Amino acid sequence: MKEFMQQTFAIIKPDAVAKNQIGDILAVTEAAGFKIRALRLTQMTRKQAEGFYGVHRERPFFGELVEFMTEGPCVLMCLEREDAVAKWRETMGATNPANAAEGTIRKHFAESVGRNCVHGSDSAENAAIELAYFFAGSSLS
Numbered sequence: 001m002k003e004f005m006q007q008t009f010a011i012i013k014p015d016a017v018a019k020n021q022i023g024d025i026l027a028v029t030e031a032a033g034f035k036i037r038a039l040r041l042t043q044m045t046r047k048q049a050e051g052f053y054g055v056h057r058e059r060p061f062f063g064e065l066v067e068f069m070t071e072g073p074c075v076l077m078c079l080e081r082e083d084a085v086a087k088w089r090e091t092m093g094a095t096n097p098a099n100a101a102e103g104t105i106r107k108h109f110a111e112s113v114g115r116n117c118v119h120g121s122d123s124a125e126n127a128a129i130e131l132a133y134f135f136a137g138s139s140l141s
């Protein structure tokens, strides 16, 4: 990876996959300047989802979140561009689609704060942790 590039971890969540929106979301992603460095369709196990969202374990919505993330397949991705973590969060829009800006993925595709169609790492540090969680052993350079 070139030194000015950054990688982030992204998920197209089960709501969007079920609605056949993978292609549309990938089109927005590529148009926003991201290179897709890794991509895998998978259905998370309960154990994987609980581990991934471990920081939210004490939140009232944790059970609902794990149910949702395991209800069907999702798309796991490594995205790369300059300033990828911040730019992907900008491209996704606010966590709650009701607060998401026009033109963002969540404004266009998300149903609610719980079923919000995409995930993105919130820091470079967490991007590295999350990429390692799902793409351990893959070459992402």
Ligand code: CMP
Pocket (backbone or CB within 6 Å): 056, 061, 064, 065, 095, 113, 114, 115, 116, 118, 119, 120
């Ligand atoms: P994500 O960015 O994947 O990481 C944490 C997730 O928790 C978040 O997206 C939302 O989908 C979910 N979440 C946050 N707040 C709520 C809430 N109030 N109710 C249900 N789910 C929530």
